[in-house]
Structures are given as C-alpha cells and as structure tokens.
Amino acid sequence: QAQLVESGGGLVQTGDSLTLSCAASGLTFKSFDWAWFRQAPGKEREFVAAVTVTWSGRTPYYTDAVKGRFTISRDNAKNSVYLRMNNLKPEDTAVYSCAAAWPSNWPPLKYDYWGQGTQVTVSS
Numbered sequence: 001q002a003q004l005v006e007s008g009g010g011l012v013q014t015g016d017s018l019t020l021s022c023a024a025s026g027l028t029f030k031s032f033d034w035a036w037f038r039q040a041p042g043k044e045r046e047f048v049a050a051v052t053v054t055w056s057g058r059t060p061y062y063t064d065a066v067k068g069r070f071t072i073s074r075d076n077a078k079n080s081v082y083l084r085m086n087n088l089k090p091e092d093t094a095v096y097s098c099a100a101a102w103p104s105n106w107p108p109l110k111y112d113y114w115g116q117g118t119q120v121t122v123s124s
Helices: none
Strands: 003-007 010-013 018-025 033-039 046-051 070-075 080-085 094-101 118-123
Touching: 003 094, 018 033, 018 094, 018 118, 033 070, 033 080, 046 070, 046 080, 080 094
Parallel strands: 010 118
Antiparallel strands: 003 018, 018 080, 033 046, 033 094, 070 080, 094 118
16 A cells, blocks of 8 residues: 655745655555645645656656745655755745656646645745
C-alpha cells in the first residue's frame, strides 16, 4: 500500500525559505510523476509544481504564482520529492500536499496517490 508522508512545514516570516519533503513508500517511486499541491483556508486545492520521470527530459512545471521562487526536485534513490520555497509570502500560507501520478499527460491531469499534507504559515 502506497504511503506518502510530508514534512518540513512550519511558521516563517515573509521573505524566509522552507524546504518541504515527501517520503514515499509502497510504490515504485521512480516510475511516477510527482507534484505538490496546496490548499489555503476557505479555498480550493491548487496545483503548485510537478516533476516528471527522470528519463523524460521534460523540465518541471510550475504555477505562475510560484515561478522563480519555488523549485521542485526528486531523489529516486531516497524515494523522495522536495519543494524548495524561497521568498515566501503570506499568500503562500496553506497545507501543502504531495501527490503521485502514473505518467500520461504532462502536466498530469489525474493523481493516483496523495499525502496528508504539512502546514506552511507565512506571517507578515
């Protein structure tokens, strides 16, 4: 059974940086596309970034709101995906979740596995 566990969230100030981690087990990590989503209070879940399988050659994909500030990466040897977040803003406050998609469309339209999420709060 697949399990995705996020970590690294916390309370930071505007302009600070954080790195989120997502550790996966119970699935063939390297075969999946991986993504980060976020959900702010009272809002719908939104896509943040995605990284495809290593051998595809495709560059990661980001929502416009985080381009230039966030970086998604993966480590197949550690079965982990990361989200480096720089220059954080109060509007980045949300629960951040990782998700895995069996490669099909790019960016993925359907995700097969989800983590529970980690809270990121950015104070002004």
